[in-house]
Amino acid sequence: MTIKHHLSDELLMAYAAADLPEAFNLVIAAHLSLCDECRARSMAFDALGGAVIEDSTCEMDEGSLAACLARIDGLTQMTAPLRPRTDRVLPAPVLDYVGGGLEAVKWRALGMGVRQAILPTGDKGASARLLYIPAGAAMPDHGHRGVELTLVLQGAFRDEADRFGRGDIEIADASVEHTPVAEAGADCICLAATQGALKFNALLPRLAQPFFRI
Amino acid sequence: MFDAMSPEKPDAPVPPQLYAAGRARAGRKKGNLRVAAEAEQMDWSALVFRVRDHQDRAAFAALFRHFAPRVKAFLMKSGATEALAEECAQDVMATLWQKARLFDAERASVATWVFTIARNRRIDALRKSRRPEPEDLPWGPEPEPDQAEVFEAQQETQRLGEALSQLPLKQRALIERAYFGDLSHSEIAAETGLPLGTIKSRIRLALDRLRHQMDVKAPEK
Numbered sequence: 001m002t003i004k005h006h007l008s009d010e011l012l013m014a015y016a017a018a019d020l021p022e023a024f025n026l027v028i029a030a031h032l033s034l035c036d037e038c039r040a041r042s043m044a045f046d047a048l049g050g051a052v053i054e055d056s057t058c059e060m061d062e063g064s065l066a067a068c069l070a071r072i073d074g075l076t077q078m079t080a081p082l083r084p085r086t087d088r089v090l091p092a093p094v095l096d097y098v099g100g101g102l103e104a105v106k107w108r109a110l111g112m113g114v115r116q117a118i119l120p121t122g123d124k125g126a127s128a129r130l131l132y133i134p135a136g137a138a139m140p141d142h143g144h145r146g147v148e149l150t151l152v153l154q155g156a157f158r159d160e161a162d163r164f165g166r167g168d169i170e171i172a173d174a175s176v177e178h179t180p181v182a183e184a185g186a187d188c189i190c191l192a193a194t195q196g197a198l199k200f201n202a203l204l205p206r207l208a209q210p211f212f213r214i
Numbered sequence: 215m216f217d218a219m220s221p222e223k224p225d226a227p228v229p230p231q232l233y234a235a236g237r238a239r240a241g242r243k244k245g246n247l248r249v250a251a252e253a254e255q256m257d258w259s260a261l262v263f264r265v266r267d268h269q270d271r272a273a274f275a276a277l278f279r280h281f282a283p284r285v286k287a288f289l290m291k292s293g294a295t296e297a298l299a300e301e302c303a304q305d306v307m308a309t310l311w312q313k314a315r316l317f318d319a320e321r322a323s324v325a326t327w328v329f330t331i332a333r334n335r336r337i338d339a340l341r342k343s344r345r346p347e348p349e350d351l352p353w354g355p356e357p358e359p360d361q362a363e364v365f366e367a368q369q370e371t372q373r374l375g376e377a378l379s380q381l382p383l384k385q386r387a388l389i390e391r392a393y394f395g396d397l398s399h400s401e402i403a404a405e406t407g408l409p410l411g412t413i414k415s416r417i418r419l420a421l422d423r424l425r426h427q428m429d430v431k432a433p434e435k
Contacts, residue, residue, distance in 0.1 A: 009410065013389075013392060014392065015345070016333075016393075017333070017392045017393045017394075017395060018333050018334075018336065018337055018342055018343070018345050018395060019392060019395055020343065020345075021343050022343040022344045022345070022346075025343060025344065025345045025346055026346050029345075029346040029347055029348045030346075030348075032348035032349075033348040033349035036425075036428040036429075037425065037428075039348060039351075039428065040421055040424035040425040040427070040428050041421055041424075042348075043321065043322065043420075043424045044417050044420040044421040044424055045417070046322065046326050046329065046330055047322065047323065047326045047370050047371065047374055047417075047420045048374055048378075048389070048393070048413070048417060048420075049326065049329040049330070049333065049393050050322070050323050050325035050326030050327075050328070050329045050370075050371045050374070051325070051370075051371050051372075051374035051375040051377075051378055052288070052329070052378070052389070052390055052393040053284050053285065053288045053325060053328060053329045053332060053393075054284060054325045054371055054372075054375055055284075055375055055378070055379075055390075056284065056287040056288070056291065057283040057284050057287050058283050058286055058287040058290065059283065060282055060283050060286060060300065060303070061300050064282065064300065064303075064304065065275060065278050065279065065282070067304060068278060068282070068304045068307050068308060069271060069274070069275065071304065071308050072271075072274065072308055072311040072312075075308065075311060075312050076312070077266070077269070077311070077312055077313075077314055077315055078312050078313055078315060078316065079315055079316075080315065080316050080354040080355070083349070083350050085349060091348070091349050092348075092349040092350070093346035093347065093348065093349065096346065097346075121344070122343065122344055123343045123344075125343065
């Protein structure tokens with residue numbers, strides 16, 4: 001797999017620092033599951049966290065060590081729980097949100113064959129969803145108020161500027177207005193996280209917005 | 215520009231056996247320093263191995279004395295009260311005991327590993343946004359890790375720390391605030407504005423090492 005579109009340093013550092021809304025964390029974890037290059041970069045930002053934590057210290061309460069030693073008395077040591085990949089399309093962190101593989105996704109039609117499934121996230125900073133775009137079909141034309149991350153899980157899409165295949169991540173900010181089109185061939189499945197709500201340019205999708213929570 | 219190959223500064227952590235409290239500075243001459251620093255850097259991972267292989271409580275106590283106060287300080291700077299930070303620092307150290315077998319010394323320094331445990335504890339304690347982890351790598355810690363790889367990984371924290379301390383105050387403060395979870399989402403631009411400056415070369419070196427690890431261990435990907 002050749003991934004051409006990667007995460008930015010800013011997002012990787014914010015993920016390492018756990019500064020992002022859950023929906024963004026999910027898309028980043030899914031990309032890292034597919035992209036060794038960004039996985040290594042993300043570990044480098046963890047290492048920076050190690051340097052930050054090494055840098056300042058304070059006093060522990062009296063008896064702190066004794067209390068902790070008493071605690072570990074009853075603890076057994078864990079062994080590595082390696083989870084093998086179980087779905088051809090969805091990486092492990094996405095499986096957890098879907099509650100199963102691709103067949104378990106509860107799609108809702110958006111019209112023109114386009115479907116989506118909102119994934120439940122706990123905070124309001126951003127929302128996450130899976131998108132299904134039939135091969136050759138266009139995504140509804142939209143801009144957005146904040147940052148949007150779109151990770152391709154199957155097939156590919158093109159917008160005015162570029163092509164995105166499996167594993168590629170598109171980072172779009174509020175200034176980007178684009179009309180992605182799924183390539184001919186396989187239907188396109190994406191995982192997207194959007195900060196704030198989407199703004200649609202065509203009348204119909206705008207009316208549909210409150211119903212579909214796009 | 216920060217010289218990636220400059221000799222180590224006289225600021226190596228003291229061996230855990232000698233560790234009392236606070237941040238000590240080893241004031242040795244340069245000739246011995248490299249060797250001394252190497253020996254000292256190895257100690258934390260060796261202590262984790264002792265915890266893993268022998269459930270060594272003395273080794274655990276040494277790790278506790280060094281890392282628990284750092285985790286507590288980290289959590290307080292992240293907005294936890296002193297009492298909560300104390301409790302969570304103990305939790306983090308107990309987790310270190312429990313997960314000693316999952317520590318991959320070829321991949322990360324002990325400080326980095328402790329940071330990731332502390333970060334996850336902070337998410338629970340301060341009700342921060344859930345943070346899904348990527349899929350497990352198909353390879354875990356080696357039973358007999360390569361000593362040179364372990365050494366490089368353990369050195370990294372010190373080198374990154376030095377690079378961090380040489381940043382202009384404002385840049386350094388912003389990076390630290392990011393890691394304390396103290397930046398608003400609007401302060402984290404997706405594309406621009408991260409003042410990594412001169413630490414970029416250090417992060418780059420860490421990255422090259424990790425990239426190499428990924429290539430060696432997971433050639434089938």
